[in-house]
Amino acid sequence: MIPITRPVASTRIAVGLMAFAAVSAMLSAPASADALQQQAQAVFGSGEAPQLQSSEAEAALGRVLFFDTRIGRDGTNCGTCHEQSKGGADGRKTALGAFGRQGKRNTPTIVDIVPQISMHWTGDRESLADQAIRSLTAPPAYAHASADEALAVIKALPDLNERFNALYDDGVTAANWGKALSAYQEHLVTTSAFDRYLQGDVQALNAAQKQGLKTFINTGCAGCHNGRLLGGTSYQKFGIVADYTLYTGSQEDIGRMAFTGKESDRRVFKVPPLRHAAQTAPYFHDGSVAELKDAVDIMAKVQLGRTLSADDNQAIQTFLQAVTAPMPAALQRP
Structure with missing residues (x-):
């Protein structure tokens, strides 16, 4: 629930309404289960997991690094903010990092994280590898x-140094650190009931979940929250038709503008994937909304100018439950 790409505000609204109309037209035809399935496949894809670009060996090293408490200056590690019990996020409004430093934005899940156009809410990280390398400092x-300081710590740990040398000809480098952590996260893939539905199993969703799918698309949510991840493929202004701060009670965050310096990017964020939304409260870039039902209502109001009925809100929540899945065993600390 955000609708479509990026330019100036008036253009965003027009494009968003066009996307909503187009998607609605797709679902206005036949109401049979097979027709709904075909229409969903056109919006969300085949339900198949993305092809892995890295090896199991790299992923195994990445998992060790992800949870190692010896690398960070105070024991903080990637696993500090990405917990299996919290849907691959941390359950906090905003991240809590080294030495108790409070981050500015909410921690996204790392489960089913690819493919996306970029990392972070503002897209200031080009890739998972880029994010991993820059996290060192x-x-x-x-x-x-510095990155060199962090790499020196890793090189001084015989077990890690040996594993890097066994896997990479040039051993411990920032690039290889990025490759290993990226590989681990790339392998954190789940299969949901909705995936099975998209793959052809009409019975994978129950009647309530199918109604939620219809409501999700007919409301306009799929204008931006589309593809396998239900998002992550575009940028959008938060608050197309209404000021989001009036509903969230939070302070303005200028979003991508802080990264790009462009006024047109004020309050623009990457459209967040919703695959694990039901497991990763609180919501929005600042964690300002605690309940999924409230987040659904706010998105409909500020992005689409719509007020949802209680039934439609519940239907969308029911659908989002079908999109989620149990966390991968590999997200446990080794």
């Missing part, structure tokens, strides 16, 4: 003064 993360 980020104050809310590992908090090292």
Whole structure:
């Protein structure tokens, strides 16, 4: 629930309404289960997991690094903010990093994280590897003064140094750190009931979940929350038709504008994937909304100018439950 890509506000509204109309037209025809399935496949894809670009060996090393408490300056590690019991996120409004530093934005899940156009809410990380490398020096993360300082710590740990040398010809480097952590996260893939439905199993969703799917698309949510991840493929202004701060009670965050310097990017964020939304409260870039039902209502109001009935809100929540799945065993600490 956000609708479509990026330009100036008036253009965004027009494009968003066009996307809503187009998607609605797709679902206005036959009401049979098979027709709904075909229409869903056109919006969300085949339900198949993305093809892995990395090896199991790299993923195994990445998992060790992800949870290692010896690398960060105070024991903080990637697993500090990404817990299996919290849907791959941390359950906090905003991230809590090294030395108790409070981050500015809400922690996204790392489960089913690819493919996306970029990482972070504002897209200021080009890839998972880029995010991993820059986390070594980020104050809310590992908090090292330089990447070289962090790599020296890793090289001084015989078990890690040996594993890097066994896997990479050039051993411990920032690039290889990025590759390993990226590989681990790439392998954190789940299969939901909705995936099985998209793959052809008409019975994978029950009647209430299918009604939720219809409501999700007919309301306009799929204008941006589309594809396998239900998002993550575009940027959008938060508050197309209404000021979001009036509903969330939070302060303005200028979003991508802080990264790009462009006024047109004020309050623009990457459209968040919704695959695990039911497991990763609180919601929005600042964690300002605690309940999924409230987040659904707010998105309909500020993005689409719509007030949902209680039944439609519940239907969308029911659908989002069908999109989620149990967390991968690999997200447990080794």
